[in-house]
Each structure stands twice: as structure tokens, then as C-alpha cells.
Amino acid sequence: MLVILSVVVLFLISAPTALAVCPVCTIAVAGGVGLSRYLGIDDTIAGVWIGGLTVSMIMWTIDWLKAKKWNFKFYIPVTYLAYFAMIVVPLVWSDIIGHPLNKIWGVDKLLLGIILGSVAFYEFGSWYLVLKAKNGGKAYFPFQKVVMPIAPLIILSIIFYFITR
Numbered sequence: 001m002l003v004i005l006s007v008v009v010l011f012l013i014s015a016p017t018a019l020a021v022c023p024v025c026t027i028a029v030a031g032g033v034g035l036s037r038y039l040g041i042d043d044t045i046a047g048v049w050i051g052g053l054t055v056s057m058i059m060w061t062i063d064w065l066k067a068k069k070w071n072f073k074f075y076i077p078v079t080y081l082a083y084f085a086m087i088v089v090p091l092v093w094s095d096i097i098g099h100p101l102n103k104i105w106g107v108d109k110l111l112l113g114i115i116l117g118s119v120a121f122y123e124f125g126s127w128y129l130v131l132k133a134k135n136g137g138k139a140y141f142p143f144q145k146v147v148m149p150i151a152p153l154i155i156l157s158i159i160f161y162f163i164t165r
Helices: 002-014 023-038 043-067 075-093 109-134 144-164
Strands: none
Touching: 043 075, 043 109, 043 144, 075 109, 109 144
16 A cells, blocks of 8 residues: 555656646545545445546546647547546446445446546536636636535535435
8 A cells, every 4th residue: 555655646746737637636536535435434425536536547647648749549538438447347346336235326326426526526627727717827716726626526425425324
């Protein structure tokens, strides 16, 4: 675990500053995933944070590919598919996703959380970029780049807490 954390920290320290999602945001999402699983929080909530972390890493990877000029045909959808396959397929193979007693509204709790967390993180992260462009390239408030993608994950977590308790 310490080796993985060290690699992530080294990656974040060496990353360029102009990325779609900031390093603080990614660390906050990763911390949310670890904390929720450690505390035994419902899978819908853990899934929300896994989805957010996945989209964060996808955005970082796409920016990195663009910076290296490795933009081959369909590299954006391939990146999305690769990351979600790396996350979801092992969870399905290990019966973490797909357990018949772990469903809400007929959908696996973890998968539902991953989908909703991914969509929320992406949409609010994209909305930040739109708002920033409309404001002359400046954020409307300090740490807006962090708050906008993380806030919907927190809100979804609270909603699922009350639904699943």
C-alpha cells in the first residue's frame, strides 16, 4: 500500500499544472474511496467515489496523451473504455458487482454508484471549465476547480446515505 501511495504522490508532484482535474481533487476522491470502504459504508456511496476517481484518472490520462501528442484515432473513447473495464471487470469477476443481494432499484449498488459518480464528476468538472471560460479564464471563487467536481459526489453520498440506511 505504501508503494502505491508513493507512486501516486510522485505522479501528482511531477504532473503539469494545467490539467482538466486538479491533483487535490484526485487525492480527495481517492481518500473518499479508501475511507468509505474502510468504514463499511454502503456500496452505492463507495461506488460514487470510485466513479469520480475513475473519471478523474481518465481526464488526467487524456490530458497526458494530448501533451505527449499520442492522440491516435478514437483515443478518448478507448481511454474511457479501458479505465472502466479495468475497474468494473475485476469487480464482476470477483462477484463484488453482481451479487443478487446487493441491489437497489434492480441495479447493483456498486455499479449504480460508479455510474452516477462518474456522470456527476464529469458533468460538474466540465461545467467548471465552461464557467471559467465565461469569466475570462478565472475561477469565480477560490478552489472552485476542486469544489465543483467534489460537491456533487458529497451530495450523492448524502442522498444515498439516507436512502440506504
